[in-house]
Amino acid sequence: MFNLYRWGRSVxxxxxxxxxxxxxxxxxxxxxxxxFTPGASVSEKxxxxxxxxxxxxxxxxxxxxxxxxxxxxxxxxxxxGDIDNPFYPEVLSKLSGELKKRQYNVLLLNAENDDVPSExxxxxxxxxxEGLVVTDVLLSSSIVSQFAExxxxxxxxxxxxxxxxxxxxCCDNMDGGRRIGEYLLRTGHxxxxxxxxxxxxxxxxxxxxxxxDALLNEGLHFMTESGGYTYEMAYEAxxxxxxxxxxxxxxxxxxxxxxxxxxxxxxxxxxRVPEDVSIIGFDxxxxxxxxxxxxxxxxxxxxxxIEATIDLLLEKIEEPDRRSQADYQWxxxxxxxxxxxMTRNKND
Amino acid sequence: MFNLYRWGRSVxxxxxxxxxxxxxxxxxxxxxxxxFTPGASVSEKxxxxxxxxxxxxxxxxxxxxxxxxxxxxxxxxxxxGDIDNPFYPEVLSKLSGELKKRQYNVLLLNAENDDVPSExxxxxxxxxxEGLVVTDVLLSSSIVSQFAExxxxxxxxxxxxxxxxxxxxCCDNMDGGRRIGEYLLRTGHxxxxxxxxxxxxxxxxxxxxxxxDALLNEGLHFMTESGGYTYEMAYEAxxxxxxxxxxxxxxxxxxxxxxxxxxxxxxxxxxRVPEDVSIIGFDxxxxxxxxxxxxxxxxxxxxxxIEATIDLLLEKIEEPDRRSQADYQWxxxxxxxxxxxMTRNKND
DNA sequence: CTGTTAGCGCATTCAA
DNA sequence: TTGAATGCGCTAACAG
Numbered sequence: 146m147f148n149l150y151r152w153g154r155s156v157x158x159x160x161x162x163x164x165x166x167x168x169x170x171x172x173x174x175x176x177x178x179x180x181f182t183p184g185a186s187v188s189e190k191x192x193x194x195x196x197x198x199x200x201x202x203x204x205x206x207x208x209x210x211x212x213x214x215x216x217x218x219x220x221x222x223x224x225x226g227d228i229d230n231p232f233y234p235e236v237l238s239k240l241s242g243e244l245k246k247r248q249y250n251v252l253l254l255n256a257e258n259d260d261v262p263s264e265x266x267x268x269x270x271x272x273x274x275e276g277l278v279v280t281d282v283l284l285s286s287s288i289v290s291q292f293a294e295x296x297x298x299x300x301x302x303x304x305x306x307x308x309x310x311x312x313x314x315c316c317d318n319m320d321g322g323r324r325i326g327e328y329l330l331r332t333g334h335x336x337x338x339x340x341x342x343x344x345x346x347x348x349x350x351x352x353x354x355x356x357x358d359a360l361l362n363e364g365l366h367f368m369t370e371s372g373g374y375t376y377e378m379a380y381e382a383x384x385x386x387x388x389x390x391x392x393x394x395x396x397x398x399x400x401x402x403x404x405x406x407x408x409x410x411x412x413x414x415x416x417r418v419p420e421d422v423s424i425i426g427f428d429x430x431x432x433x434x435x436x437x438x439x440x441x442x443x444x445x446x447x448x449x450x451i452e453a454t455i456d457l458l459l460e461k462i463e464e465p466d467r468r469s470q471a472d473y474q475w476x477x478x479x480x481x482x483x484x485x486x487m488t489r490n491k492n493d
Numbered sequence: 494m495f496n497l498y499r500w501g502r503s504v505x506x507x508x509x510x511x512x513x514x515x516x517x518x519x520x521x522x523x524x525x526x527x528x529f530t531p532g533a534s535v536s537e538k539x540x541x542x543x544x545x546x547x548x549x550x551x552x553x554x555x556x557x558x559x560x561x562x563x564x565x566x567x568x569x570x571x572x573x574g575d576i577d578n579p580f581y582p583e584v585l586s587k588l589s590g591e592l593k594k595r596q597y598n599v600l601l602l603n604a605e606n607d608d609v610p611s612e613x614x615x616x617x618x619x620x621x622x623e624g625l626v627v628t629d630v631l632l633s634s635s636i637v638s639q640f641a642e643x644x645x646x647x648x649x650x651x652x653x654x655x656x657x658x659x660x661x662x663c664c665d666n667m668d669g670g671r672r673i674g675e676y677l678l679r680t681g682h683x684x685x686x687x688x689x690x691x692x693x694x695x696x697x698x699x700x701x702x703x704x705x706d707a708l709l710n711e712g713l714h715f716m717t718e719s720g721g722y723t724y725e726m727a728y729e730a731x732x733x734x735x736x737x738x739x740x741x742x743x744x745x746x747x748x749x750x751x752x753x754x755x756x757x758x759x760x761x762x763x764x765r766v767p768e769d770v771s772i773i774g775f776d777x778x779x780x781x782x783x784x785x786x787x788x789x790x791x792x793x794x795x796x797x798x799i800e801a802t803i804d805l806l807l808e809k810i811e812e813p814d815r816r817s818q819a820d821y822q823w824x825x826x827x828x829x830x831x832x833x834x835m836t837r838n839k840n841d
Numbered sequence: 842c843t844g845t846t847a848g849c850g851c852a853t854t855c856a857a
Numbered sequence: 858t859t860g861a862a863t864g865c866g867c868t869a870a871c872a873g
Contacts, residue, residue: 215868561867
């Protein structure tokens, strides 16, 4: 009889290989491999024996060796931008969760202050990641072309470029901005202001552009301040706005964090929200729902965006020629009415 | 002369290997390998030629093949608990950043609601991760022993167990709780309350225990409510507290999110903070500093905790016998005084 | 259904 | 300093 010690290896050995199992069972290594290869043909009996021995000895196929041959690592690179915005941890968590459901693992890279470390991305290539998701930042074109040459798909989450190799899943920011503008108009606001995020980002630009379009239809202009997507800068920006002679009756902030900063600034100055000024945000992060703010805002449909991201990415990976998914997807959000906007008398 | 096409491969070829470079240069594959192996001996001249050709052809060593031999993958597994608490995205981002500085990459796994997917962790073993960092959750002992058998170190961040194989880097929660208790006593509070987090977590338990110790020294008891580490539950818990006949004059919440919920509950009921009730949190997350809350709280020294985590983990990985780092580290935080606690007249 | 063989791309002996 | 040879652990033909 074969037994655990027959081949001079103890149960406590660290690296059990398919070979060990094969020897232990007196079968060939490739048969063992077949048991762990979906779709390979093995008799039910040997399958059971192998599985049993594997369980006993603690065998687990070595993904690295496997990947070396199959060229499938099941690893996806994830580049995270602005983690300070609570919107993105949510994205991160859901994205990695969904990816795991589909058998993919996430190799993480965080890009602090818009500075995507190119060398790390190149390292990722060394690990043979099969795809890349990039949230809220842009990649250098040199990096993009390296990925392109290797046919590794890239999906930009909430960003877009004209670079043909980058696909995009994005909240329809223009639409959001426009409909927020229309909403503010419809509720009787006339002295409007916009606090922008980082002016270099398409998210901020598009929200502003949509907003402008809506106002232009009514022949209205609006004041602008820069809030850099941070609480502190938006707080200051709002202060400047409130101190103006023609103080706005509504402020649209390019994200919720800034809207919260604006609300706090208003409180400090004794400007009442929404009686004296309406404030509206964008993202619908958790704190927006807190009783202390109760912020009217715009929802980014995270779940649908993530679903689209994954469907797009995995289609590119698994059936590159299928192209059933659009390469650029703009997903519309919707208004969440809470209590920071009030309807005004148009003859105010 | 050799040229790019001599070996029938075009510049656009997808997978350039060390062999390709070798052929292109008319040298051996092992020489090419040496150029990319720190400490190997290659003449300066060939090193330059190889590097040049590599650059030209876009060669990059395949980490998988390399790891197969060296047993070094430079990958660290990271299990993230409660990502809803803004404290943890910060940890995530800093941890992965520091790890990258030390040449390690992060394989991510997020554990939603305390449910660590064991199969995913076992998958991680297949990828030959070299270490595991676990934030704010606990692992099943069966998983831990599998890691132990393979000598893969585990560092628990903000959790601890008696399991010998798990090392720990933790904010000294008992100390924090105690010193918060002492602070509240010193500032004249006598009717104290505690809103706990998830009662199963050591973080909540220890903060409560320290708090109790401080009060016991003065022979005081305190009211307790459960806030489950969420804004909503803490809001309700605070409501119950405020409606009692013996309404507390100070509430210690086991984290900032809950303290914010408590503040909002107070506002809603017209209970003034800090005039009628003092509120103190734990974590010092960003929103605690917002003007709308201006929360007095306890800082977890994130940077030092992360540094300790990495030092500990990498020592276990790189020089397992050195043991210069303590296996269990409790790091003390400190009070951040803002405006939700006021000194009371002891004869009130 | 199973065993044999041949690599995947690389680091690492051992000679030269 | 370099090249030839070997094998890490595995999958994928190819026979049988």
